[in-house]
Amino acid sequence: SAVISQKPSRDICQRGTSLTIQCQVDSQVTMMFWYRQQPGQSLTLIATANQGSEATYESGFVIDKFPISRPNLTFSTLTVSNMSPEDSSIYLCSVESPHTYNEQFFGPGTRLTVL
Amino acid sequence: AQKITQTQPGMFVQEKEAVTLDCTYDTSDPSYGLFWYKQPSSGEMIFLIYQGSYDQQNATEGRYSLNFQKARKSANLVISASQLGDSAMYFCAMREVLSGAGSYQLTFGKGTKLSVIP
Numbered sequence: 001s002a003v004i005s006q007k008p009s010r011d012i013c014q015r016g017t018s019l020t021i022q023c024q025v026d027s028q029v030t031m032m033f034w035y036r037q038q039p040g041q042s043l044t045l046i047a048t049a050n051q052g053s054e055a056t057y058e059s060g061f062v063i064d065k066f067p068i069s070r071p072n073l074t075f076s077t078l079t080v081s082n083m084s085p086e087d088s089s090i091y092l093c094s095v096e097s098p099h100t101y102n103e104q105f106f107g108p109g110t111r112l113t114v115l
Numbered sequence: 116a117q118k119i120t121q122t123q124p125g126m127f128v129q130e131k132e133a134v135t136l137d138c139t140y141d142t143s144d145p146s147y148g149l150f151w152y153k154q155p156s157s158g159e160m161i162f163l164i165y166q167g168s169y170d171q172q173n174a175t176e177g178r179y180s181l182n183f184q185k186a187r188k189s190a191n192l193v194i195s196a197s198q199l200g201d202s203a204m205y206f207c208a209m210r211e212v213l214s215g216a217g218s219y220q221l222t223f224g225k226g227t228k229l230s231v232i233p
Contacts, residue, residue, distance in 0.1 A: 001162075033220065042206060042223040043160075058220075090158050094221070102148060102167060104210070104221060106160035 002027055002095050004107035012113045013083055020079045021110045023093030028073035033094040034066070037109075043092065049076050083114045118142065119207050119224035126229050128197045135182070136192040136227045138207030147211045149190040150221065151181065154204040163205075166190055194229075202231045 003026040013019050023032065034046040046066055047055040055068040069077045080087050090109045097103035120139045128134035140149065151163040166174045166181045174181045182191040194201055205228075208221040 037158075042225045043208075043221075044223075045220050048220060092160060094160075102165040103162055104150065105162055106152075109158045109160075111158060 001103065002029065002097055002105045004093055004095060004105055006091075006093055006107040006110050008110060009108065010111040010113075012115060014115055015084055017083055018079055018081045019083065019112060020077050021091055021093075023076045023078070023107055025074045025095050029095040030073070031096060032070065032076045034068065034076070034078045035092045035094060035106075037090040037092065039088065046078070046091075080112065083112075085114045088112055088114045117224075118222045119209050121207055121224035121227050123227045124225075126227055128194075128201075128229065128231055130199060130231055130233050131196055133193060133195045134197055134229065136194070136205050136207075136229065137189070138191055138224060139187070139189045140207075140209050141188065142209065142211055144211040147209055149181070149183070150208040150210065151179070151190075151192045152206045152208065153201075154206060154226070156203070160206075164192070197231045199231050199233060202229060204228050 005024045007022045032049045035043045036046050037043045045058050046061045047057045047068055049055045049068050049070040051070050051073050065081050067079045090111050092109045093107040118141050122137055147168045149166045153161040153163055164174050164176045164179045164181050166183045173183050178195045180193045182193055204226045206226045207224040210221050
């Protein structure tokens with residue numbers, strides 16, 4: 001299985017500021033995914049990040065609000081920009097298994113609270 | 116229409132008993148995969164089991180098994196011999212091959228909160 005780490009694990013931020021979340025994988029993967037889980041809700045895909053190309057955003061999510069970097073095959077960042085209390089969520093990084101298509105793993109998540 | 120439907124917001128099960136968590140799905144893609152995840156209160160998403168649309172047999176992983184009924188488009192998770200540590204949210208998810216996009220994303224249901232009673 002892939003081991004995924006995220007930093008920070010949690011943060012409390014002020015309205016109007018930005019936070020960058022890091023995702024590190026212990027093996028090279030083609031695609032990395034960023035999900036958001038609002039309180040008491042299910043997971044929603046924000047964007048798909050491929051190394052060497054622009055991230056692909058889902059409906060309702062825009063690059064200006066959630067810029068993503070993917071500098072190499074083991075690392076990605078998601079920035080939550082100009083935060084508001086509605087951005088309070090768990091943000092999760094996810095990757096497909098580098099060895100088999102039938103597993104997809106998640107990082108431990110970043111629990112964000114915006115005041 | 117929702118792609119993944121989990122009709123049980125909450126379930127209770129006695130310790131050591133078996134429990135079935137329901138999941139139905141909707142897709143026109145002939146090739147898809149179904150996943151189940153466990154999310155404890157800590158927030159991490161733990162991969163449990165996978166069923167491919169072309170798999171002939173139901174998937175099993177230890178105490179977890181998937182009751183896959185393709186014609187009914189259902190993929191229910193069965194947990195045998197429930198343990199107190201099984202108390203968590205359980206999410207069903209589907210991955211479709213998006214025609215022309217070449218990407219594989221998971222679509223999640225709303226989840227079922229399972230509580231195991233001692």
